[in-house]
Amino acid sequence: MHILVLGAAGMVGRKLSERLLRDGRLGKTDITAMTLQDVVAPAQPAKTGFPVNTVTCDFAVPGAAEKLVADRPDVIFHLAAIVSGEAELDFDKGYRINLDGTRMLLDAIRLVGGGYKPRIVFTSSIAVFGAPFPEAISDEFFHTPLLSYGTQKAIDELLLADYSRRGFMDGIGIRLPTICIRPGLPNKAASGFFSNILREPLAGKEAVLPVSEDVRHWHATPR
């Protein structure tokens, strides 16, 4: 099984890649090759039991996706995205990466031909939802994103569902909450302060909570 990870140098991408490399399999299937892609160079892992190829490129430029799927990876983890704060600040960039990039990827898969139908695991976001929220968000809670980032993720979900229904791929979207504690410097995620208020005091630094103390938010954290 050949696995392609897009956005492999990000926080979630690194954790996922490390786990796949350590396990050497996904579910019950042995991994035979991995490709790690990101716009910044992904770390080349040492001592792997199978070939691991690292690719440094912008996946959202015309032609990039075609190259990434040309050798027909069986499973594609699509984690590549502009984060929420940046997508809100830079309208064109957000739509270019988060919508056009994803659509070019889905179209590249669709056009490989020869019955190619990979599993594609897409990281969506709870930003597809908009306040006010009920006590619990059910599977049928409607999508009224309040940011361009959430709009782009909601559109990607719709595309993924339609392309899967059409038989071009076997897609699944996972709506991730804020993943923390993010190591290193803050990124441009609008929810980045949730990492900051935990990480900075641990490092002896001051952190500012920019929202009311009674704000309730969804988190997940890797081991």
Added chain:
Amino acid sequence: MHILVLGAAGMVGRKLSERLLRDGRLGKTDITAMTLQDVVAPAQPAKTGFPVNTVTCDFAVPGAAEKLVADRPDVIFHLAAIVSGEAELDFDKGYRINLDGTRMLLDAIRLVGGGYKPRIVFTSSIAVFGAPFPEAISDEFFHTPLLSYGTQKAIDELLLADYSRRGFMDGIGIRLPTICIRPGLPNKAASGFFSNILREPLAGKEAVLPVSEDVRHWHATPR
């Protein structure tokens, strides 16, 4: 007030244009000019109290939308679309017209500049919803389209909401049900048989109901 109607030669576009031409105003504002666009030539109305320009072009080719909004129409009725059956049969054409075309239009409006912020009225569809349906569909019923057409319309709604939130336009989407009785020959709408089963017997022709007799569906009909 200058009004632009995209898809002016279609059933809804013709009815809408006739009404606007007859009233000479929209709400309380006098119409001073109209532009009627379609991919087939819109009829040139006779004896109007203001200039009416007809444009025959594919609105979804690069550069077309820029020309259509260059003289800054105050209200844009965007009715141009590939219907459901055709969007399902021709994947690329459906996405090109219903998604790319709409997005190019919204981007053309966004990039006019100088504070241009038109009212845009977009005809969406009940196809943004997917069965099973509740007894009544509330404003918060979630969107799980079962066809590419509904997917494209749901994406357009998300774009319209985000572009309006950003202040690029004052957009509204209207989810039209099946509009019947459509005159003339059937088109490629998946729901076209709802017109057929009413129109054909009136013309002494046989019509086939392709669904179960207990199917319940939403209709509207112009006067």
